[in-house]
Amino acid sequence: MRLYRRKDTGEAVRDIQQRLVRLAYDLEVTGVFDDATTEAVRAFQERRGVPVDGIVGADTWRELVEADRKIGDRVLYYRRPLMRGDDVAHLQRKLNLLGFDSGKEDGMFGPDTQRGLIEFQESRRLAEDGIAGPVVLLELDRVGRAIGEAGRHAVAERQWLRDRPRSIAGLRVAIDPACRGKQEAGDSWQAAIGAVTTLTDFAAVPFITRSEDVWADESLRARHANDNGADFVIGFTSPDPGEPGVFHFATATSHSEVGVRLGQHLGRALGLPSHGRSADILRETRSPAVVVAAGLSEALGKAVATALESFLAGE
Numbered sequence: 186m187r188l189y190r191r192k193d194t195g196e197a198v199r200d201i202q203q204r205l206v207r208l209a210y211d212l213e214v215t216g217v218f219d220d221a222t223t224e225a226v227r228a229f230q231e232r233r234g235v236p237v238d239g240i241v242g243a244d245t246w247r248e249l250v251e252a253d254r255k256i257g258d259r260v261l262y263y264r265r266p267l268m269r270g271d272d273v274a275h276l277q278r279k280l281n282l283l284g285f286d287s288g289k290e291d292g293m294f295g296p297d298t299q300r301g302l303i304e305f306q307e308s309r310r311l312a313e314d315g316i317a318g319p320v321v322l323l324e325l326d327r328v329g330r331a332i333g334e335a336g337r338h339a340v341a342e343r344q345w346l347r348d349r350p351r352s353i354a355g356l357r358v359a360i361d362p363a364c365r366g367k368q369e370a371g372d373s374w375q376a377a378i379g380a381v382t383t384l385t386d387f388a389a390v391p392f393i394t395r396s397e398d399v400w401a402d403e404s405l406r407a408r409h410a411n412d413n414g415a416d417f418v419i420g421f422t423s424p425d426p427g428e429p430g431v432f433h434f435a436t437a438t439s440h441s442e443v444g445v446r447l448g449q450h451l452g453r454a455l456g457l458p459s460h461g462r463s464a465d466i467l468r469e470t471r472s473p474a475v476v477v478a479a480g481l482s483e484a485l486g487k488a489v490a491t492a493l494e495s496f497l498a499g500e
Contacts, residue, residue: 189241193218201241204249205229234435234463236425248463251292252437261317263299273298274438276317279325280305290439291468342442353494354388356417359410360486361466361476362393363422364400372481376421379486387494394418403465410470417447419489420466420476432476434468435461443473447496451475454492455485 189198199216206214210225223239230237233248241249247269254270261268261276274292280301281287285308288297299315306313309324350356360380362373377393384391392413394406401409410418424430431452433444440461452459457479467474477489 186243186246189218190239191218191220191223201249204253208252232437234461236428257322261294263294263296263315268294271438274436278438283328289441289471292436292438293469345443346446350497351499353384353497356389357413357415358384358389358391359413359415359418360391360393361406361410361418361420362395363420364395369423370400372423373421375483376481376486379483380419380490383487383490387490404469407466407469410472415470415472417472417493418466418470418474419493420474421481421486422476422478423481424478429479430458430460431455432460432462432464432467432478434463434474436463441473444475447473448475450496451477451489451492454495455479455488
């Protein structure tokens, strides 16, 4: 899609403004991308974990659409492409709070969410069709527990932190070199090679999510990591202007606790800040994942692999 920024006008800008107003941002719907719209977009981007630049591109537009989805606005079910939105995240949280494991609260209605929903339907003697319509939502509200309890996925992550392995040896580590352009693809590949070399020295089982000459998108790379049973996912990407850092999965409704701890540890080791982000490689992978956005080199890859080993060792 095209980018929308300050001084743009038209119906698309009006649509952006209307969505922001529905999300409680204070601005007038004029069809003109003015200073107030820019500030609202920046605030929204910061809250949703996307790069903060005040410009509405594909990632920010996706988040605007997903944030506009309220539970009960539509019937939810498993399909391809996956249904995405805050309504799905709300459903996942409700199921997890009740002990029906729907996996990561990532706002994507995948197989784990379908399985958790069917288990809930079976327990309540409802039609076991994996469809979340008015009857299912009413029943979820009826038997719901107090908001604020830790969901099943969050509890599992905390348990993992307590019982985590003390060495990377034998663990499968997906190394994900970003490829948004020729320069990044080459530089991130060098960082990936550095990480693979050092992880192999630590007796881990690393694999790279793409070939050197194939530029697969993030969703395909995330699927590759999942299909190969990754225990960790470590990504390398060029930093956006002024935004080097280590990024873990986080949205306005959920975050990965293991990702937060791992990101903070790697950030300290590398001298980089740690932030939440909702990039597809973080959102769509099942295992703990971080993306390192810094000057890409083989040395960086080796440093990240060494920091991952020290994270597990508790150093």
